[in-house]
Amino acid sequence: MLQRARRTLLAAAVAALALPGVAFAQGSFPSKPxxxxxxxxxxxxxxxxxxxxxxxxxxxxxxxxxxxxxxxxxxxxxxxxxxxxxxxxxxxxxxxxxxxxxxxxxxxxxxxxxxxxxxxxxxxxxxLVFLEVNPAKVPVNTAKEFVDHLRKNPGKLTFGSPGNGSSPHLAAEMMKAQANVFATHIPYRGAAPAMQDLLGGQIDFMFDPGIGLQHVKAGKLKLLAVGSPKRSPQFPDVPTLDEMGMKGFDADxxxxxxxxxxxxxxxxxxxxxxxxxxxxxxxxxxxxxxxxxxxxxxxxxxxxxxxxxxxxxxxxxxxxxxxxxx
Missing domain, CATH: 3.40.190.150 (Bordetella uptake gene, domain 1)
Known part of the structure; x- marks a missing residue:
């Protein structure tokens, strides 16, 4: 009984001594890179x-x-x-x-x-995600024309994404479901390599998480729509897919x-x-x-x-x- 009491007191003392160190460690954050x-x-x-x-x-x-x-x-x-x-x-x-x-x-x-x-x-x-096409491969000027083009060419167009289940991939799946169209998904290990292949013409379109907007401004890609509930402040003239008839479209x-x-x-x-x-x-x-x-x-x-x-x-x-x- 006495030994048990001594062990309990010893454990309590150790814990008491440790508490200031814990408090100090938290208070001195960060202590390294x-x-x-x-x-x-x-x-x-x-x-x-x-x-x-x-x-x-x-x-x-x-x-x-x-x-x-x-x-x-x-x-x-x-x-x-x-x-x-x-x-x-x-x-x-x-x-x-x-x-x-x-x-x-x-x-x-x-x-x-x-x-x-x-x-x-x-x-x-x-x-946000921006629906962009390579204009050399997809001759359209609006989101409506693009959906019509997809319907006329079921399974012939390809799109890239940063990977299965990424927000750009899910945005494309939302569009496919709501517009009742089909295109082939090509998953990459990130948005940057997918964007390189969109620019190079290896894929036809992509829901871009913003890294390709510089190429839109340079005329290398065509921006058709925004996959958000509201228009982008940077592109107030570009419609949302919700406005194009895909009600409730939100891939943000x-x-x-x-x-x-x-x-x-x-x-x-x-x-x-x-x-x-x-x-x-x-x-x-x-x-x-x-x-x-x-x-x-x-x-x-x-x-x-x-x-x-x-x-x-x-x-x-x-x-x-x-x-x-x-």
Whole structure:
């Protein structure tokens, strides 16, 4: 009995001594460089957002912020990697919300549970998708002409995406379902390589997450419509697919930052505060304008709620179209 009491007192003493160290560790965050792991290859929307945030975030936190790309499996490779890192805020995931809201519907088995093994830190931007065609291969000028062209050529046209279940892929599936047309999907390991093949004529069209808008302005691609509930502020004259008769069409996704599950709340709060400051800066807004994205500062709780909403709406589409992961 006495020995048990001594062991209990000893354990309590050890715990008491450890508490100040825990508090100090949280209070001194960050204590080393921060790694931002991007779930898609360089050049895509997630990569551009991560790099637009990294430098000002580094200045705010007083530590280097290093961007690293780990592409594959619609974000699962990067998501699994980050989920297994120490939960101290020094490793973050930058990804589309699909890693949490879409992938559980795509894959029967995942090496991690994104709703438990990752914690939302901060949304970054609402990423729109733009329906673009290679004008040398698809001789149309409007979305209506494009749909008519698809109907006259069932299965003959091809479209690219960053991968099965990515928001550009799901946008195309929405269009196919609502317009009752068929085209062949060519999945890539990111938006940038898909865009290169669209420019090169290897594929015919694509729902672009904004990285091809520079080519639209240069006349190399033709922008036909926006896959959002509202028109893009950057292209107010371009109609939405909802306006073209595809009622309720909404393929927007929220890209943002996640940390390993169990990351202390004060660390998450600090990161959320500093990232939101970056999102409101003129420099970040300018860089998002270039890809047609809209900065989206919000709390971790609101970001998590957004993921749940997207899980419901995209999950229904995935089941209806029988879409499977890579």
């Amino acid at each position: 921060i790694r931002v792991v991007v779930s898609f290859p360089p050049g895509g929307a997630a990569d551009q957002i991560a790099r637009a945030v990294s430098e000002p975030l580094s200045q705010a936190l007083g530590q280097p912020v290093v961007v690293e790309n780990r592409a594959g499996a619609n974000g699962n490779i990067a998501g699994e990697f980050v989920s297994k890192q120490p939960a101290d805020g020094h490793t973050l995931l930058m990804s589309s919300g699909g890693t949490v809201s879409i992938n559980p519907h795509l894959y029967q088995k995942m090496a991690f549970d994104p709703t438990k093994d990752l914690v939302p830190v901060a949304a970054a931007a609402r990423v 996704t929220w890209f943002g930052f996640y940390a390993p599950g169990g990351t202390p709340q004060p660390v998450v709060a600090r990161l959320n505060t500093e990232i939101n400051k970056v999102l409101r800066s003129a420099g970040f807004i300018e860089r998002m304008n270039a890809i047609g994205a809209i900065p989206a500062p919000m709390s971790p709780q609101d970001f998590a709620a957004r993921g749940q909403i997207d899980s419901i709406r995209f999950g229904a589409l995935i089941r209806a179209r029988n879409i499977k992961g890579d």
